[in-house]
Amino acid sequence: MKKILKSIVLLVAFTIVMPQVYAQVSLGINISARIAPPALPVYTQPVCPGDGYIWTPGYWAYADPDGYYWVPGVWVRPPHVGVLWTPAYWGYVGGVYGFHAGYWGPHVGFYGGVNYGFGYGGVGFGGGVWAGNVFRYNTAVANVNTTVVHNTYINKTVINNNTTINNNRTSFNGPGGVNASPNEQERSAMNENHMQPTSNQMDHQQTASRDHNQFASVNHGAPATTAMNRVNGRSFNQQGRIANGISSGKLNAGETKNLENREANLNKEVRTDRADNGGHLTGQERNQVNNQQNKLSNSIDADKHNANNANYGNNEVGQRKANQQQRIAQGIRNGQMNDRQAARTENREQNINRNVNTDRRANDGRLTAQQHRQINHQQNRASRQISHQRHG
Structure with missing residues (x-):
């Protein structure tokens, strides 16, 4: 006072x-x-x-x-x-x-x-x-x-x-x-x-x-x-925390995809409940949403502090992946990418990462020139998709 x-x-x-x-x-x-x-x-x-x-x-x-x-x-x-x-x-x-x-x-x-x-x-x-x-x-x-x-x-x-x-x-x-x-x-x-x-x-x-x-x-x-969302309402910083986790490398593509899918499903559930109740949530629905948000918050914290960090590697392919992740993080922070878009984008990045890892294991840790071109082609497509989602 x-x-x-x-x-x-x-x-x-x-x-x-x-x-x-x-x-x-x-x-x-x-x-x-x-x-x-x-x-x-x-x-x-x-x-x-x-x-x-x-x-x-x-x-x-x-x-x-x-x-x-x-x-x-x-x-x-x-x-x-x-x-x-x-x-x-x-x-x-x-x-x-x-x-x-x-x-x-x-x-x-x-x-x-x-x-x-x-x-x-x-x-x-x-x-x-x-x-x-x-x-x-x-x-x-x-x-x-x-x-x-x-x-x-x-x-x-x-x-x-x-x-x-x-x-x-x-x-x-x-x-x-x-x-x-x-x-x-x-x-x-x-x-x-x-x-x-x-x-x-x-x-x-x-x-x-x-x-x-x-x-x-x-x-x-x-x-x-x-x-x-309103005075004395619920705090809202889940997406900001996810974006920070992506930027720092503490959240990899797979973890981000799963978190964003859960956020998207929760938001869809809220929209459905509101539509069924004239734009409002009942007390029971509000408690349920809070519990789900708390669980998601705990999952974000756990994923950011586990050992599964994003490891891009000190090479051209690794730098390209790092750049893509920064663009995704930027889109999430700005609100230019919603949770569904972020989940789909990270699913593509996860698939590209799997391809790179598989190719490297088959070639003693290296990529052939053809594999380099193929990865670049996939990343170019992912890059265009990110740009489209961020700028509509």
Whole structure:
């Protein structure tokens, strides 16, 4: 409670003392720090829980003296129709990192040029638009179950700004961070009426501040919960953990295929249950899904810590396999590859790996020129398939 009160006192102080400097955010700077916030963690977006929710990306908040803690990205209901969320950001000026609080308004304002992903590529918001009293979701960047939510469209032009936080994970604006300043539209948005975060959003941040696993001093920049489907809902970081396991080589193609198949089957089960219950899950179904997610989480952890690591070898074929796996991991992180696509892709990679191993055993550990050409042909086909799945 003392930490929260301190933030409120600082909020009032900064807003009163420095209104001209920080007028772009009506809430001003509510806290400052002498050290830079950590890089943005890698995660995937949970499925939108239903009509009317808007995605608010995760961010690093600060609590003295414990330091930075991660507030998970979450789907929330806006205070009323017609408003959009401008994310919080850290700005470095004069040797101090100042926190600019997020806010609701008719248009998206300046958020430091930070690429939060999922429609927040550094400028504006590409995840959806208001059409009268209905919010329409851009499924090119938003994870929406279209069998439940029908107010959707596709605008792939924003994907170039949605390389998300695994390519450029810088979390602050200013020297050493993102070099960006407000454009004309963002300056105009600064002068509009703004609304503070909802009580649900404030509760969400306070919950994160009470969880020591969210603090960078404990998790070293990899928080336990990176995203949630709604405030007080279920944490969602399975796909991000799988992608990290692929990148590090701790998950091989066979393990990834099995995990992604299980994730796909679970998601299909959830969609079927929702369709049978008017878009909702019963209490029993929700408990069942939680139990299955817990089992899957344990399997991810077990697979990442067993002895079956991906071994690519220091050779041309091995490098090609390693490159393919990195592209798959990138697609999973970005949400450009769903679980079914990832499972099919890893099945192909597993088959190629089996062929390589069989050929090497038959030739004293080497591949003939013909076998090299055959493997390259198979990898070229797999590469085209990955590109097609990621960019549709």
